[in-house]
Amino acid sequence: MxxxxxxxxxxxxxxxxxxxxxxxxxxxxxxxxxxxxxxxxxxxxxxxxxxxxxxxxxxxxxxxxxxxxxxxxxxxxxxxxxxxxxxxxxxxxxxxxxxxxxxxxxxxxxxxxxxxxxxxxxxxxxxxxxxxxxxxxxxKDLLEGFGGIWDIIETHQKRCDYHKIGVLAARLKSEEAQKDALAAIDELLRYDKEIRSLVAEKAGMDPDMMDFLFGRPLTETMVMFRIKVEMTGEKYRLVPV
Ligand code: SF4
Structure with a gap:
């Protein structure tokens, strides 16, 4: 038995x-x-x-x-x-x-x-x-009904639009436009990072959800414009690759 x-x-x-x-x-x-x-x-x-x-x-x-x-x-x-x-x-x-x-x-x-x-x-x-x-x-299909968070995602999408970032990345090659382009990219990198922390913290959301809500971090995707983002302390450094 x-x-x-x-x-x-x-x-x-x-x-x-x-x-x-x-x-x-x-x-x-x-x-x-x-x-x-x-x-x-x-x-x-x-x-x-x-x-x-x-x-x-x-x-x-x-x-x-x-x-x-x-x-x-x-x-x-x-x-x-x-x-x-x-x-x-x-x-x-x-x-x-x-x-x-x-x-x-x-x-x-x-x-x-x-x-x-x-x-x-x-x-x-x-x-x-x-x-x-x-x-x-x-x-949009999944989140449009969630007012607050969807508004934040739309704002992020507009500010961090890849076409606009591509234009900024191209300006890095021009001596006259380089300084402004650097400042604009730096601001976007910071915004992209901060919005994720803010939403996770204030809305009590799992930080693992952020790449779904806001896409992959700009610090990782900038490489598609042949730019590697390095961070020293609080400063971003853009390295051509
Ligand atoms: S493991 Fe992933 S990729 Fe493979 S069948 Fe399942 S869901 Fe699809």
Whole structure:
């Protein structure tokens, strides 16, 4: 009797895990994990409920803001995005989706995985190519109803618009315009940093949500203008790269 109970205890989780893994595998997927290691998916309108119901908590998301350079997984080229891309974070500084378990080769949110993950079949890319640029989910779709925070996000988006920052970055090359451009970029870097601390502190929000609300920090994204931001004490230094 004891043995039976022990056997059930040991085997059942293994069977369950196999069924779970097979569900993820599908007929042709070898569960190599390559697609999950290449970066989390972008969300589409169809995925809205996954975030709204907390099945995928917003602290695991980040936003690539309009105008930011991003890799187009279909063309394989870097290009400025035309609208917000709301995406799932990577594990630490890697691109591996935060919901991928690299030990068991499984998706931890398999039953609630976004539409891109369901559409992506590496042996037949027609479905992912068809939906890839369609009906992207934006911050507006998710947050417009939240008056206070949405107003702050819109203000941030206008001030830190990537097209405007690109113009400032170009002016750094001109001797006459360089000083003003430096001051303007410095002000934006400070604003971008402070707004995140302020919202986290005053609204009591999880600091991990800030990259979803305001996109990746400017200190990181300036590199797309071939500028590396270094900080010494309270001072920013812009280094051409
Ligand atoms: S959500 Fe799941 S299936 Fe999609 S990339 Fe992440 S681990 Fe892979």
């Amino acid at each position: 004891e043995k039976t109970i022990e056997t059930k205890r040991t085997i059942l989780p293994e069977i369950k895990s196999k069924i779970y893994r097979n569900k993820m595998a599908g007929p042709n997927c070898k569960r190599c994990g390559t697609c999950c290691r290449k970066g989390g998916p972008s969300f589409h309108l169809e995925d809205k409920g996954l975030i709204e119901t907390g099945k995928i908590p917003s602290k695991y998301l980040y936003t690539i803001r309009k105008g930011e350079l991003a890799l187009d997984n279909v063309t394989g080229r870097l290009a400025p995005v035309k609208t917000d891309l709301v995406k799932i974070r990577g594990i630490g500084i890697t691109w591996t989706c935060i919901f991928y378990d690299p030990i068991q080769y499984i998706c931890k949110i398999y039953d609630h995985r976004p539409v891109e993950c369901r559409a992506l079949k590496c042996w037949d890319t027609r479905e992912i190519e068809r939906i890839y640029n369609e009906e992207r989910l934006t911050r």
